[in-house]
Amino acid sequence: MTSILRRPRKVAAGLAAATIAIVSLAACSSSGDDSEPGGSAGEAPEISAEGVDDGTTLTLWTRAPMEKQANLLVEAYNASHENQVELTVVPNDDYVAKVGAAAGSDGLPDLFAADIVYVPNWVQQGLFQDISTSIDALPYKDEINKGHLSAGTYEGSEYVLPFVLDLSMLFWNKELFEEAGLDPEVAPANLAEYADAAKAIQDLGKDGVYGTATGLNCGGCLVFTWFPSIWADGEEVLSDDGMESLLASDTAKDVYATWQDLWASGAVLPASQDETGATWTQQFTEGNIGLMFYPATLLSSTPFDAGVAGIPGPEGGASTFVGGDGIGISKDSENADQAWNFLTWLMSEEAQVEVLAKNNDVVSRSDFANNEYAATDPRLVTINEVAGNGDTPVAINFQQAFNAPTSPWLELVRNAVLNDTGTVDADNDAITDVLSQ
Amino acid sequence: MAFATAARERRRSTMSSRRRSALTGWLYASPLAVFVIVLFILPLGLVLQMSVSDWPLLGGNQGVNFPDNYVNAIDNRFFVDSVIFTLKYTVAATVLLIGLGLGLAMLVQESTRWKGFLRSSFLIPSALGLASASLLFYVLYSPSAGPFADFMERTGITFLGTPTGALWSTVFLIVWRYAGFYMLLMLVGLQGIPDEVYEAARIDGASRWQIFRRVTLPLLRPTFALTVVLCVTGSLLAFEQFYILTKGGPDNSTITVVQLIYNMAFQGQNDLGMAAALSIIVLGALIVINIFQLRAFRSPDEE
Numbered sequence: 001m002t003s004i005l006r007r008p009r010k011v012a013a014g015l016a017a018a019t020i021a022i023v024s025l026a027a028c029s030s031s032g033d034d035s036e037p038g039g040s041a042g043e044a045p046e047i048s049a050e051g052v053d054d055g056t057t058l059t060l061w062t063r064a065p066m067e068k069q070a071n072l073l074v075e076a077y078n079a080s081h082e083n084q085v086e087l088t089v090v091p092n093d094d095y096v097a098k099v100g101a102a103a104g105s106d107g108l109p110d111l112f113a114a115d116i117v118y119v120p121n122w123v124q125q126g127l128f129q130d131i132s133t134s135i136d137a138l139p140y141k142d143e144i145n146k147g148h149l150s151a152g153t154y155e156g157s158e159y160v161l162p163f164v165l166d167l168s169m170l171f172w173n174k175e176l177f178e179e180a181g182l183d184p185e186v187a188p189a190n191l192a193e194y195a196d197a198a199k200a201i202q203d204l205g206k207d208g209v210y211g212t213a214t215g216l217n218c219g220g221c222l223v224f225t226w227f228p229s230i231w232a233d234g235e236e237v238l239s240d241d242g243m244e245s246l247l248a249s250d251t252a253k254d255v256y257a258t259w260q261d262l263w264a265s266g267a268v269l270p271a272s273q274d275e276t277g278a279t280w281t282q283q284f285t286e287g288n289i290g291l292m293f294y295p296a297t298l299l300s301s302t303p304f305d306a307g308v309a310g311i312p313g314p315e316g317g318a319s320t321f322v323g324g325d326g327i328g329i330s331k332d333s334e335n336a337d338q339a340w341n342f343l344t345w346l347m348s349e350e351a352q353v354e355v356l357a358k359n360n361d362v363v364s365r366s367d368f369a370n371n372e373y374a375a376t377d378p379r380l381v382t383i384n385e386v387a388g389n390g391d392t393p394v395a396i397n398f399q400q401a402f403n404a405p406t407s408p409w410l411e412l413v414r415n416a417v418l419n420d421t422g423t424v425d426a427d428n429d430a431i432t433d434v435l436s437q
Numbered sequence: 438m439a440f441a442t443a444a445r446e447r448r449r450s451t452m453s454s455r456r457r458s459a460l461t462g463w464l465y466a467s468p469l470a471v472f473v474i475v476l477f478i479l480p481l482g483l484v485l486q487m488s489v490s491d492w493p494l495l496g497g498n499q500g501v502n503f504p505d506n507y508v509n510a511i512d513n514r515f516f517v518d519s520v521i522f523t524l525k526y527t528v529a530a531t532v533l534l535i536g537l538g539l540g541l542a543m544l545v546q547e548s549t550r551w552k553g554f555l556r557s558s559f560l561i562p563s564a565l566g567l568a569s570a571s572l573l574f575y576v577l578y579s580p581s582a583g584p585f586a587d588f589m590e591r592t593g594i595t596f597l598g599t600p601t602g603a604l605w606s607t608v609f610l611i612v613w614r615y616a617g618f619y620m621l622l623m624l625v626g627l628q629g630i631p632d633e634v635y636e637a638a639r640i641d642g643a644s645r646w647q648i649f650r651r652v653t654l655p656l657l658r659p660t661f662a663l664t665v666v667l668c669v670t671g672s673l674l675a676f677e678q679f680y681i682l683t684k685g686g687p688d689n690s691t692i693t694v695v696q697l698i699y700n701m702a703f704q705g706q707n708d709l710g711m712a713a714a715l716s717i718i719v720l721g722a723l724i725v726i727n728i729f730q731l732r733a734f735r736s737p738d739e740e
Contacts (some may be wrong), residue, residue, distance in 0.1 A: 097702075100707060122495060126496070127495055274580070274598050274686065282581070406515060406705065
């Protein structure tokens, strides 16, 4: 890559450019800013650390579960910048197909977010531009969420920054806890206590109220909410290279057994059996579920008083799935410098604290964890603390092994929990077969 | 017509007029030719190329991969199940739709007072797109939001929760959506049978059942050919209804062949090459099946 000639619009930006010498993130993609006013004859030989803000229209795609956060972020960016971001929100199930079709016809938007578990595969397929040099030059690089960064690293180069973090947490309905004679201020310490609480609430016998709920026909939901139970006991779910499934460990079997018992006892929302993910959180939000493993991004849209804690394992502990979406500059973008401007802004205090934290969302930078908004809601402090113990699994064939409707993971869970076939070991081997393809 | 043109040309036998009429012919044919090439030949060529290439969804063409795509497509762990399920669904849907279509058509034809009302009420569901109809039934069958939610909770019956339930719930949707359409086709066929034939049969003292067996059914042969070919082809290519209602569940029991193609291409493996190979296999199967069907329905005097 060669450095490019560029005349930053702002003097401040120009100074920053001179001090922080960054090799261009996309040398080949000049965007015709020769007509920029105010450029001096001696042109700066590199782009500024903040990218270029020259009124370019940028396109950004994200999937529907991140719609709220994406809208807030884009609104705030558009209000304070000359670049304007056009946001397209795609239904969750159609997102891979849409990105795939666009990638094949070189029609990807400038920026697009991806479910963090798909990022390793998409990076390997070359959908994102290498932004290692720009990321390495960020003074706060070490504060950025490591799970997301490492998912977006391929052969030593970095391609992706965290867009919106979504953590799975244990949420409980304090009102229902109190009615069932449970302490509404104390979270169940392990999975057995979790099951007891669910059964106690089920025993209230209230119409339409169930102890707990989950998405038993939704591989993604199950990955998101059950993996942390295994991590909480110090076990792993995948080998380091992401080629082997370790989901037949004793801990994992304990987790399945707990859920099998809960299902058999009738304390699980019956609709969970066929829940494919579109409405898996709905009944909790409506106040009909006692406690469940639930996405932290929905904290702001939970209308009643809910308690929040990390997800416990069979022996206790607490962990979380650091999910959500990563974001990068697409291979087809011709506005890489402007897109980088959005990305640096996204990592700034303005975006992380004043947009995300203000909306009760988790911040992607650990140095902002104790921000003013978190201080007013102790639940946010809990979430930020548990985030440090969380994990993000990395595997190239993750989608096929876990998220796909025909995934072997879904087969394993349904066999173990609904059908009680005792085939966990064989089903686990089937996951390994797919992972190692 | 071709003969007539040729004869006329021979009579004139001048080079220029022959050339002119050939040009006119090409002009007449060209709009259709362009459509066929752009909308049929080119996509088919692309699918053929994909089916022999290593072509991941996100990576594009990576070179030749024949015959691995075909081998992998057939080796897929859902291939056999999906073929069996698709055939099962096709038989169920075809028998029900053709039978009901004929029944409704005769009902509408016989009834005099309610003719208009019956005909429109059977036909109205056909005005709804299949995807919209599927969404409508998705809510109807939903154990949490649907009107039968209380009933399902009390009795423990779920529409989409068991493999059999999911199959028949989907067949019900298809029957609701398409019965009116097949009724219309049958009605056209019934009205094409001349009254004189029925009159003659009645004069000969035939009973209603004999008339139906010996007159109506044989004379509906071309209509049966049309409807069965339409219904079998449509059912073998079933996708939207299952994609929306069941997503192949529960426990992968309702995966149709086209859904398997979609899953290979977009949901997990993201392998367009393998999906294209399976598409070509399905195309071949459809051609063979339709040749057999058209043979079977050919009327005796055509042979």
